[in-house]
Amino acid sequence: MRKGDISEDEELGVLEDKTEALTLRSKRTERTRKKQAKKTKKTKSQPLDILSLPYELVLGIFSWLRPSDVFNLQRVNKAFYGFIAQAERRITRVITRWRYVCLEKCFRLPILLQQVGPSIHALLQDPDRQEILTIHKKPYQHVQSPDPAEICTCLTCLLRWSSLCLIVDFAHWQENLDIGEPIPMIPRGKHPEWNQALLASNAAIVRKALHSPLWHARLLETHLDSITRSIRRQAANKGNKRKRFRMLKEDVDSGSDLFLERSGPPSLDFPFHRDNYYMLEAYLPNRSWNADQRRWMYVPADQHNTDIQFIVKWAEFRRRKAAAELEDVAKSSS
Template sequence: MRKVEPSEDDELGILEDKTEALPLRSKRTERALKKQAKKTKKIGEQSQDLMNLPYELVLQILTLLRPSDLFNLQRVSKAYHGFIVQDGPWIAKSIMNWRYACLKKCFRLPVLMEKVDPSIQAFIQSPERLDLHIVHQKPYKHVQAPDPAEICTCLTCLLRWLSLCLIVDFSHWQKNLDMGEPIPMIRRGKNPEWNRNLIASNAAIVRKALHSPLWYARLLEAHLSSTVRSISRHAANKGNKRHRFRMSRREMESGADLFLERSGPPSFDFPFHRDNYYMLEAYLPNRGWNAEHEKWMYVPANQHNLDIDYIASRGRIRRKRAAEETERQPEEGQRT
């Protein structure tokens, strides 16, 4: 029998692939890696150092930021998110005191119905009284009517709600106004779905501001930005000879509203339609210029209480008259 000699491949056994990818070695790649590592380390050290600072110092640093910066900072880490959520009301109040001292007096928050005395709520929510407000009968197309079960509908709170909704809507159309693109017009008697969705989204943002001081500060920031852009547009129009607010480049970039305290044109008329946005320079309601003292006079914060007292007194009078009328009817029946 013939003997079979093993081949050379059989003697070598099973081959294993032990090749490895050659490491990339170039000075350019090494510099990029070192730069990225240094950048990551620097960011980590800065973040860690900030949170390791004394509590009071961290608060003071955060009050120097804009509200939009704080919302972005909340997304950085759980530590930042928890810190800002816990001390958000104090931080927001401090920011508004120096950035939006004027705007916070022009745009006060409406009072939630749950904060109103229960004995007065029935007078405020009476159907006869709500029917007197045209905003409930014929709502504006660019702002949503308030929910009477959610917020107080005294005249003061009603105007506050409408003004806050206007902030969001005016901010939404700033790009169109900057670019000179027409704002879509809505035909009389029509209310398209896109507009219903837009004003509902705007109202949802305002509702956040009713419960969160940081969201309230964010609204004021948005309106200051819209006002600055509007004043800049009108200033660039050389043919516009109307009296305007004076604003320097430094004031425009400051992120504060101090320049709005100077004398300027009346700016409290409510824009009843989006057509008014084209000529709107600065919407600053609830104030008027006092020529004698040469300063702006603002509607006091307690105006809501005065409205509530008036509504309650009128309600009690109507209730008393209704009770007297009810008592008088049986007596007249007996005489008959």
């Protein structure tokens, strides 16, 4: 193109865009940039925690923990607390499945009254029936009586309540038993304030177990510890020649109650007084030894339903008997 000629772009009026983004150099912008870079670096370098693993793998890890360990994990942070609260039932099931195979069947939970049909409530609260159960509701010095408005008062549930309360009380006095310090004895008919507070505290723990599977498992862990300590004490007592469960160091280290499935002395009798704690080794109710099959036989889990059916039949029998007596009175008066 010769000098003075007009280019084609100029002729068409097309302009070339040479604008560029301005470089921001303010102090405020620089601080913001550094803060964002630091935050990004911290996020990338932060290690992943156990809850970032697949759900089934987390459950597998939790299955090796004791219930007390799970309670400690709940206190770590909100994430652990939320996860455990949401998966409590499943976590407890996998732990109990191998740690407390025996104890779970010996110490089942009493049924809450709200879980019993409303039509049965009146039968359970019948004064005549309550009179029959007086021997089982008689307050012990070491077990608080159950609230009939809270749990079912069939015979099975009453015995389950007392057994769970005994776990807590027996564990409370383990230190005394280990060091040979006598347990304070309470004169008959006396109700010292310290003992009433202890019974209330024990019952409060059992009530937590009624609503929380993890608390129930914690009671089983506590009782297994009491049993192992008791067996050690009795083994060290050279004057005690009674038969006891064979417990090895490996059994204690495993944290499992499988050694209680071996043959051993029957220990289903309820300790009616704290005096019984001195020679008590393994209180394991609701089971008996089958010599023919060479194994322990446990009271079935649905024994509560059997008791309820018995109560219904008992109420029907009394109703028919009362109706027959009224009919006989009516015939004799006529």
